[in-house]
Amino acid sequence: xxxxxxxxxxxxxxxxxxxxxxxxxxxxxxxxxxxxxxxxxxxxxxxxxxxxxxxxxxxxxxxxxxxxxxxxxxxxxxxxxxxxxxxxxxxxxxxxxxxxxxxxxxxxxxxxxxxx
Numbered sequence: 001x002x003x004x005x006x007x008x009x010x011x012x013x014x015x016x017x018x019x020x021x022x023x024x025x026x027x028x029x030x031x032x033x034x035x036x037x038x039x040x041x042x043x044x045x046x047x048x049x050x051x052x053x054x055x056x057x058x059x060x061x062x063x064x065x066x067x068x069x070x071x072x073x074x075x076x077x078x079x080x081x082x083x084x085x086x087x088x089x090x091x092x093x094x095x096x097x098x099x100x101x102x103x104x105x106x107x108x109x110x111x112x113x114x115x116x
Contacts, residue, residue, distance in 0.1 A: 003085040003097060006067050011096070014088050015059030015069070018111060025054045026110040027080060051115045054078065066098055069109055080109035 030046040056071035056078070070079040082098035089095065091112070098107035110116065 003087045003095065006061070006065060006084060006086055006096075008061055008067070011061045011067075011069070011086055012059075014094055015061065015071075018056075018094065019059060020055060020057060021113065022053055022055050023111045023113060024051050024115050025078070026050045026108065026112075026116050027078065028108045029080070030106060054111075069096055078109075080107050082107045083109065 026049070028046070028048045028050075031044070054071065054073065056073050058072035059070070060072075061067050061069050061083075065084065066081070067083045068079060068081045069083050070077055080096065080098070083096045084098045085096070087093075087095045091114070093110060093112040096109045097105060100106050
């Protein structure tokens with residue numbers, strides 16, 4: 001299976017199916033290498049977390065594309081903005097990514113029952 005364009009209804013159903021399960025999360029954003037080396041006025045930024053355990057009680061996808069995906073936990077929220085593509089693979093992993101107009105990765109939110 002390969003990444004495909006977001007289908008809001010399918011992604012929402014998948015998020016609903018993962019509620020209240022202990023999952024591993026990978027969340028990554030980047031505007032660093034892509035922006036800074038082409039434009040000196042751009043500041044390299046990014047965030048990265050991998051294999052942290054998370055349990056969310058409500059998941060939601062919103063927007064008209066690119067999309068925002070939020071995960072509500074007992075003590076707060078996790079969200080990724082700019083999501084354009086997705087896959088739910090045969091290992092039970094939800095893979096959500098966002099790409100810029102040139103096809104470069106800008107955001108990745110992944111949930112898995114097993115460590116990445």
